[in-house]
Amino acid sequence: MTKLYRSRNDKKLSGLCGGIAQWLGIDATILRVITVVAAFFSFGTVALLYIILSILVPQEPYGNFSDRHDFY
Numbered sequence: 246m247t248k249l250y251r252s253r254n255d256k257k258l259s260g261l262c263g264g265i266a267q268w269l270g271i272d273a274t275i276l277r278v279i280t281v282v283a284a285f286f287s288f289g290t291v292a293l294l295y296i297i298l299s300i301l302v303p304q305e306p307y308g309n310f311s312d313r314h315d316f317y
Contacts, residue, residue, distance in 0.1 A: 250305035259299040 247268060255263030255273050262280055266273035284291040 249302055251299065251302050253305045253307075260304065261295060261299050261302060264302065264305065 249268045250264045251260035252263030252267060252273075253260060255267065257263075257277065262277045263273045266276040269276075280291060280295065284295070
């Protein structure tokens, strides 16, 4: 099982959705859309959870090039 990190190369705000999407093996854009819709319908609870997780989940280490494809 891989460890959950905030993504360094697939990020819009903090890299949390990119990291979770990579961890789950799904597309980050789909997860971002689900997160925005859930934040709207949860009256901010998901947004608060996003902020808390952005602080708690560590950022991906620099040496983790296993999933990068942009270094050709």
